[in-house]
Amino acid sequence: HADCLASCIAACSFFQNHCTLHYLQKAAPQAQVEFDFSGPSMKTAVPGPRSQNMSLSQNVGAINFFCNYEESRGNYLVDVDGNRMLDIYTQISSIPIGYNHPALLKLMSNPNNLSTLVNRPALGILPPENFPDKLTESLLSMSPSGMTRVQTMACGSCSNENAFKAMFIWYRNKERGHNTPSEEDLSSCMVNQAPGCPDLSILSFMGAFHGRTMGCLATTHSKAIHKLDVPSFDWPIAPFPRLQYPLEEFSRENAQEEARCLEEVEDLIVKWRQKGKPVAGIVIEPIQAEGGDNHASPDFFKSLRNIARKHGCAFHVDEVQTGGGATGKMWAHEHWGMDDPADIVSFSKKLLTGGYYHRDELQPYRIFNTWMGDPSKNLILAEVLNVIRRENLLEEVTRSGKALLNGLYDLQAQYPGMLSRARGQGTFCAIDICDDATRNSILLKARDKGVLLGGCGDRSIRFRPSLVFKEYHVHIFLNIFNEVLAQHK
Amino acid sequence: HADCLASCIAACSFFQNHCTLHYLQKAAPQAQVEFDFSGPSMKTAVPGPRSQNMSLSQNVGAINFFCNYEESRGNYLVDVDGNRMLDIYTQISSIPIGYNHPALLKLMSNPNNLSTLVNRPALGILPPENFPDKLTESLLSMSPSGMTRVQTMACGSCSNENAFKAMFIWYRNKERGHNTPSEEDLSSCMVNQAPGCPDLSILSFMGAFHGRTMGCLATTHSKAIHKLDVPSFDWPIAPFPRLQYPLEEFSRENAQEEARCLEEVEDLIVKWRQKGKPVAGIVIEPIQAEGGDNHASPDFFKSLRNIARKHGCAFHVDEVQTGGGATGKMWAHEHWGMDDPADIVSFSKKLLTGGYYHRDELQPYRIFNTWMGDPSKNLILAEVLNVIRRENLLEEVTRSGKALLNGLYDLQAQYPGMLSRARGQGTFCAIDICDDATRNSILLKARDKGVLLGGCGDRSIRFRPSLVFKEYHVHIFLNIFNEVLAQHK
Numbered sequence: 001h002a003d004c005l006a007s008c009i010a011a012c013s014f015f016q017n018h019c020t021l022h023y024l025q026k027a028a029p030q031a032q033v034e035f036d037f038s039g040p041s042m043k044t045a046v047p048g049p050r051s052q053n054m055s056l057s058q059n060v061g062a063i064n065f066f067c068n069y070e071e072s073r074g075n076y077l078v079d080v081d082g083n084r085m086l087d088i089y090t091q092i093s094s095i096p097i098g099y100n101h102p103a104l105l106k107l108m109s110n111p112n113n114l115s116t117l118v119n120r121p122a123l124g125i126l127p128p129e130n131f132p133d134k135l136t137e138s139l140l141s142m143s144p145s146g147m148t149r150v151q152t153m154a155c156g157s158c159s160n161e162n163a164f165k166a167m168f169i170w171y172r173n174k175e176r177g178h179n180t181p182s183e184e185d186l187s188s189c190m191v192n193q194a195p196g197c198p199d200l201s202i203l204s205f206m207g208a209f210h211g212r213t214m215g216c217l218a219t220t221h222s223k224a225i226h227k228l229d230v231p232s233f234d235w236p237i238a239p240f241p242r243l244q245y246p247l248e249e250f251s252r253e254n255a256q257e258e259a260r261c262l263e264e265v266e267d268l269i270v271k272w273r274q275k276g277k278p279v280a281g282i283v284i285e286p287i288q289a290e291g292g293d294n295h296a297s298p299d300f301f302k303s304l305r306n307i308a309r310k311h312g313c314a315f316h317v318d319e320v321q322t323g324g325g326a327t328g329k330m331w332a333h334e335h336w337g338m339d340d341p342a343d344i345v346s347f348s349k350k351l352l353t354g355g356y357y358h359r360d361e362l363q364p365y366r367i368f369n370t371w372m373g374d375p376s377k378n379l380i381l382a383e384v385l386n387v388i389r390r391e392n393l394l395e396e397v398t399r400s401g402k403a404l405l406n407g408l409y410d411l412q413a414q415y416p417g418m419l420s421r422a423r424g425q426g427t428f429c430a431i432d433i434c435d436d437a438t439r440n441s442i443l444l445k446a447r448d449k450g451v452l453l454g455g456c457g458d459r460s461i462r463f464r465p466s467l468v469f470k471e472y473h474v475h476i477f478l479n480i481f482n483e484v485l486a487q488h489k
Numbered sequence: 490h491a492d493c494l495a496s497c498i499a500a501c502s503f504f505q506n507h508c509t510l511h512y513l514q515k516a517a518p519q520a521q522v523e524f525d526f527s528g529p530s531m532k533t534a535v536p537g538p539r540s541q542n543m544s545l546s547q548n549v550g551a552i553n554f555f556c557n558y559e560e561s562r563g564n565y566l567v568d569v570d571g572n573r574m575l576d577i578y579t580q581i582s583s584i585p586i587g588y589n590h591p592a593l594l595k596l597m598s599n600p601n602n603l604s605t606l607v608n609r610p611a612l613g614i615l616p617p618e619n620f621p622d623k624l625t626e627s628l629l630s631m632s633p634s635g636m637t638r639v640q641t642m643a644c645g646s647c648s649n650e651n652a653f654k655a656m657f658i659w660y661r662n663k664e665r666g667h668n669t670p671s672e673e674d675l676s677s678c679m680v681n682q683a684p685g686c687p688d689l690s691i692l693s694f695m696g697a698f699h700g701r702t703m704g705c706l707a708t709t710h711s712k713a714i715h716k717l718d719v720p721s722f723d724w725p726i727a728p729f730p731r732l733q734y735p736l737e738e739f740s741r742e743n744a745q746e747e748a749r750c751l752e753e754v755e756d757l758i759v760k761w762r763q764k765g766k767p768v769a770g771i772v773i774e775p776i777q778a779e780g781g782d783n784h785a786s787p788d789f790f791k792s793l794r795n796i797a798r799k800h801g802c803a804f805h806v807d808e809v810q811t812g813g814g815a816t817g818k819m820w821a822h823e824h825w826g827m828d829d830p831a832d833i834v835s836f837s838k839k840l841l842t843g844g845y846y847h848r849d850e851l852q853p854y855r856i857f858n859t860w861m862g863d864p865s866k867n868l869i870l871a872e873v874l875n876v877i878r879r880e881n882l883l884e885e886v887t888r889s890g891k892a893l894l895n896g897l898y899d900l901q902a903q904y905p906g907m908l909s910r911a912r913g914q915g916t917f918c919a920i921d922i923c924d925d926a927t928r929n930s931i932l933l934k935a936r937d938k939g940v941l942l943g944g945c946g947d948r949s950i951r952f953r954p955s956l957v958f959k960e961y962h963v964h965i966f967l968n969i970f971n972e973v974l975a976q977h978k
Contacts, residue, residue, distance in 0.1 A: 054618075064614045066616055066617070068617075091859070108606045109600065115559040119558040120580070120584075121580050128557075156859060158644060161701075185717060190695075193723075196713065200720050212654075212857065214702070224674075224678050227678040228686075229686075230678075231687060231690070232682075233681060235681060366717075368551060370581045370838060376606075376865075
């Protein structure tokens with residue numbers, strides 16, 4: 001069988017070349033899950049000739065290649081040229097339990113669900129009968145600590161935009177001491193002027209990514225190309241800690257670095273209050289993802305949360321990329337171990353629907369749009385959560401994540417000039433490459449060998465497998481990655 | 490049978506009370522379409538006891554009632570209390586061909602489409618094989634004149650946000666004379682400052698509604714409550730013509746009013762250029778919908794398009810609510826009869842996916858997000874378009890729209906103290922009620938009698954049926970509406 005042959009050849013070629021690393025002794029076992037493939041299988045370079053033809057006709061700059069989603073399974077993405085790649089990028093971290101999971105195919109084949117697919121309601125005014133139950137089964141069954149309310153949205157940017165609005169409204173009501181706007185508020189806001197449209201701000205961090213719509217973009221500082229040419233707001237931007245690795249060797253320096261950033265946050269809050277643009281909210285990712293997988297300690301986040309409370313700012317944790325289980329917990333902020341981690345937690349991607357949780361105080365009465373999410377996505381999410389629980393996927397992620405990070409430590413030791421700063425939580429891992437050009441070349445070479453990865457920051461590779469990425473997938477990846485690195489050495 | 494009985498009772502009660510209006514002579518015939526019901530059927534006041542119970546447990550302020558979408562058919566929305574209402578609001582104008590259309594149920598039952606439902610791609614980088622074909626079958630088969638490119642998005646606000654960005658990027662490249670940013674552009678934009686984040690503006694109109702995310706909200710001026718407490722941009726806002734009705738009696742006054750507004754637009758463009766905040770684009774709805782169904786003449790839009798061209802501003806027509814056939818044409822701007830109506834046309838709602846068309850010059854290379862739309866919505870849209878063509882729905886809309894508007898003229902003549910300014914294009918009609926309180930009371934009374942309507946502006950009722958709203962549905966509506974009005978008289 002062609003697929004078996006291809007993986008045999010790949011395995012042989014690997015064993016001939018790299019029999020020194022310890023993880024090699026664990027031969028990648030057969031896939032344990034019926035719907036998964038046994039390994040990558042490459043027929044052409046990527047993009048192959050069929051993809052290239054299609055790309056040309058569409059003329060869309062960023063397209064990598066065209067995919068055959070029907071043939072994709074589990075951790076493997078199949079392209080239109082018949083190449084089958086181990087997918088450790090998963091549609092920018094947005095596929096929760098792999099491609100074509102049997103439980104989801106079964107769910108979507110159920111005629112009882114047809115109506116949800118063809119009748120998209122205006123959820124804010126005319127929700128379907130089963131909507132409260134579906135919310136309880138899905139999003140409300142995984143509410144962050146201290147939050148019992150959730151508002152769905154269609155995408156990540158809309159989630160953050162509306163979370164910002166909820167914080168502004170909350171802040172202004174707090175300033176007023178009541179919820180009733182003045183006549184001046186009402187008339188001035190119609191023409192975009194204060195006091196109705198107040199000069200409030202959101203404090204964000206250098207390296208942050210919170211989306212690309214205009215409010216979100218004012219808090220995004222990961223890459224210039226995202227922001228260039230778009231008008232913005234004069235809002236405060238604090239430094240995000242730049243930790244040194246390995247963490248255990250730099251605990252003093254890293255603690256100092258985090259203290260410096262926290263001090264800067266407080267200074268900025270005071271400064272912007274003096275400028276007449278008070279900080280209504282602080283927004284932060286538990287791990288800065290697009291910005292280069294930048295981590296900070298639980299202590300940093302605890303202190304930041306306290307600073308927000310002290311200065312009367314709302315605290316918004318953006319879990320659009322970190323949420324949904326990849327860190328080994330459903331929410332990355334659970335690693336902080338706090339009862340009251342945030343006022344708002346936004347999500348999207350792996351959760352299949354956008355939205356945000358919020359504390360009772362941030363009443364969403366004025367948050368509204370036509371669709372307010374999509375019940376067909378809640379339906380799928382409820383089943384994804386069933387699968388996560390039934391298959392203990394968070395434990396699996398923790399196990400695979402350890403294997404992945406240990407493998408990265410080994411490779412880093414073996415290629416010290418090329419690799420550094422291996423880091424991660426669960427399978428939400430990253431490693432730095434010596435420079436941007438080498439990073440990009442490694443990404444392409446890995447792809448041609450059947451491993452799909454993504455970059456982030458200046459020169460990092462980020463690992464974003466779905467939750468069905470097991471230890472044996474880690475070993476398939478490490479073998480191929482080692483091969484690619486050996487060729488670059 | 491209970492349903493028949495209910496409609497008989499409704500019909501009898503109607504004939505007993507209101508046999509004077511000419512449209513009454515056209516008895517509402519049986520539904521011609523198998524999946525439609527024969528008329529409204531009310532069992533309780535709305536919201537009924539079941540809805541009220543559910544509302545309480547959810548505590549979401551804006552919810553009208555809970556729906557049974559499985560039982561809804563064609564033009565009829567069924568609620569959880571078994572009430573069946575003729576739906577002339579259609580989920581804020583977002584249901585194109587009624588509830589549970591057999592063609593859509595068949596489409597979604599096709600196992601070939603399962604993969605599209607369970608594997609949502611990052612469309613901007615890894616589109617599915619059939620994506621170019623599905624675009625050609627759906628959105629590209631209805632491209633506005635002069636536009637051959639389309640970008641899908643997840644919702645209406647994201648569509649407008651990204652359309653604004655495309656205009657800003659285009660404008661800055663035009664200013665530069667090339668597409669290469671300076672070092673200063675790149676470094677200043679990272680901290681939200683000019684020149685990288687330039688002080689450009691979008692000109693919008695009083696009464697406009699373009700969405701509720703922060704960029705869109707700066708161009709929305711329909712109701713204070715949408716904008717209150719949210720920081721905004723100092724962007725120019727022009728008056729939208731306030732036409733007097735009936736149009737044929739006020740042609741001179743209306744022409745003067747439109748000329749006044751156009752003059753103000755030019756003044757604002759000059760003024761904002763002098764302020765150092767040049768107008769990169771003008772955004773306008775062909776009919777201001779949320780703002781009160783405000784119309785303007787084709788000449789107004791032609792002149793405005795010319796003003797945009799003269800001053801080097803992009804021209805963005807927001808068809809989120811007007812697009813998709815309700816005006817009797819696929820796009821409301823087709824009524825202007827122009828070859829080159831706009832640089833950008835945005836859409837959502839009835840199109841099931843958000844997005845925008847654009848002219849070649851507005852290259853979208855830097856417009857990006859994770860999902861960039863949702864192929865499962867394109868799939869449904871392609872079939873909706875098949876139905877629209879097969880069933881000649883645009884002609885039907887034109888016919889129903891005439892019946893509706895004539896009926897509104899008649900009612901307006903009969904209730905001159907209560908009704909005024911009947912207006913519309915296709916079934917996209919509206920009428921003004923003497924005051925806000927009466928309008929709201931009429932909406933609730935109509936609902937209790939089985940007709941679901943929406944308000945807009947200060948005191949208008951807007952009609953937003955789906956495209957399968959036939960002449961006999963118009964008569965069912967007019968009969969019930971007349972009954973409600975008679976009780977208010």
